[in-house]
Amino acid sequence: MSGPSFIVPPLSWDDIGIRANRIRSLFKLDDAPYLPIMDILEQVLGRYLEGFEFLIGDRTEMDGAEGYTCPSGTFIMLDxxxxxxxxxxxxxxxxxxxxxxxxxxxxxxxxLARITEHTDVKAYRLTEPQANQFAAEILMPRRHIKRSDTESEIMDRFGVSYEAADNRLRYIRKKQK
Known part of the structure; x- marks a missing residue:
């Protein structure tokens, strides 16, 4: 999930949110707070993407990674x-x-451009923060969150961890100021 980041074309968090919402719309999940992400990876993506495979690996063959996505888009592998x-x-x-x-x-x-050790790059130009923002946007769409929601409500509604719920609420509240 959080391996080395690469430099990529810049994307604003709002642009990433739009892309996440398009994916939800494609799967007709606009109105559903809970996203069946495992079903999407395992059963649905292959119908939309010719040649796509969802694979299950072990951490040894994945160099300790929890997940890996082929840069050419042919597969996603989860530990x-x-x-x-x-x-x-x-x-x-x-x-x-x-x-x-x-x-x-x-x-x-x-x-993708590799980052050298002391390179200062903004988060919106890095693969890992962009993918984290996408995950937050697709799992916890803004339209299903109120400022008054608690972390527990977010966890229950969207099936996310406390950390993800807390981060999302802080982001939403800051954005709504």
Whole structure:
């Protein structure tokens, strides 16, 4: 989920939100707060993307990663433990799955530039923050969140972890000021 970042074309968080909403619309999930992310990866994407595969691997073959998306968009692979936990509804695992979908949507077939150790790059130009924002936007759409919501309500409504719910609420409240 949070491996090395690469420099990519800039995207605002609002642009990423628009793309996430388009994916929800494509799957006719605009009005559904809860996104069945595991079903989408496992059963739905292959119908929309010719040649796409959803794979389950182990952390050893994935160099310790929890998830991996092929830069050419041919597959998403989740670590077996992440897959099992995601199917059980674990919020962190669901976020990891949505993060990988974010890489597929945002970073397929684009030029990636490696970051040198001391390079200062804004988050909106980096793969990992962009994929995290996509995961937040697709799992917790803004239109289904009120300023008065609590972390527990967000966790229950969207099937996310406390950390994801807290981050999302802080983002929404800051944006609504």
């Amino acid at each position: 077996n433990d992440v897959y099992i936990e995601g199917c059980k509804g674990n919020g962190r695992a669901r976020f990891t799955a949505a993060h990988e979908l974010g890489h597929l949507v945002l970073h397929t077939n684009i030029k």
